[in-house]
Amino acid sequence: MAPFKGRNRSTRRATLSAGCAGCEGDDAMPYAAPRICKCGSIIPAGRPCPRCSKAVEAARPDRHQRGYDSDWYRLRRAHLATHPGCVVCGSTEGVDVDHKVSIKDRPDRRLDPSNLQTLCRLHHNRKTHGKKAGIARG
Structure with missing residues (x-):
């Protein structure tokens, strides 16, 4: 540490994080720049816009309008009684009943029983969000 002789720790850290050529310190990782949302708000990178998220949630139909009524919950219970495990991994922890065809x-x-399958949360989320990991989206 010859170039930093006589300097205090905070000065060394500031010099290293400034990105001098060949030096990499603990604090050398840069932060992502904030982004501008379509509504005009400045949002930290990787975070959803709170204003737009609330508007999307308010515009979303409720569970009954999306087709999840008492008939659905009755069929879901009956399906889980006969098919308790995930069709991909066999897990019985935190399972969801999924519609094969949305x-x-x-x-x-x-409410077609042949259109249902049991999936654990991991595999249900992968299917729902379109990640191709072991099961096809459909």
């Missing part, structure tokens, strides 16, 4: 695409198959 209600949005085929509302007539909403």
Whole structure:
């Protein structure tokens, strides 16, 4: 540490984090720049816009309008009684009943038992959000 001889620790850290060529310190990792949301708000990188998130949630139909009524919950209970484990990994912890063909695409198959499958939260989220990891989206 010859170049820093006689300097205090905070000065060394400031010099290292300034990005001098060849030096990498503990604090050398840069932060991502904030972004401007479509509504005009300045948002920290990687965070959702609080103003737009509230507007999207307010515009979302409630569970009954999306097809999850008492008939659905009755069918869901019956399906879990006969198919308790995830069809991908077999887990019985934190499972969801998933529509193989979405209600949005085929509302007539909403209460069709042959259109249901049991998925753990991990696999349900992967399917729902379109990540191709072991099961096809559909």
